[in-house]
Amino acid sequence: MADLKFxxxxxxxxxxxxxxxxxxxxxxxxxxxxxxxNASESYIHAIAPWxxxxxxxxxxxxxxxxxxxxxxx
Numbered sequence: 161m162a163d164l165k166f167x168x169x170x171x172x173x174x175x176x177x178x179x180x181x182x183x184x185x186x187x188x189x190x191x192x193x194x195x196x197x198n199a200s201e202s203y204i205h206a207i208a209p210w211x212x213x214x215x216x217x218x219x220x221x222x223x224x225x226x227x228x229x230x231x232x233x
Contacts, residue, residue: 183216
């Protein structure tokens, strides 16, 4: 993949949800969410861990739309 550079206007950020934590990496938060979901009797218990995944992305990453990346390659 080419060395891609993006302007701040091209980046998308998410607003973290204050009620939930985050993890250091997407992988770590996904593993946490899967573990809780697999151990729960009801899917309702899996909602909080998925917000942890969301907050990990919101707090630690910028998102770049694929059409912008495809246009820069």
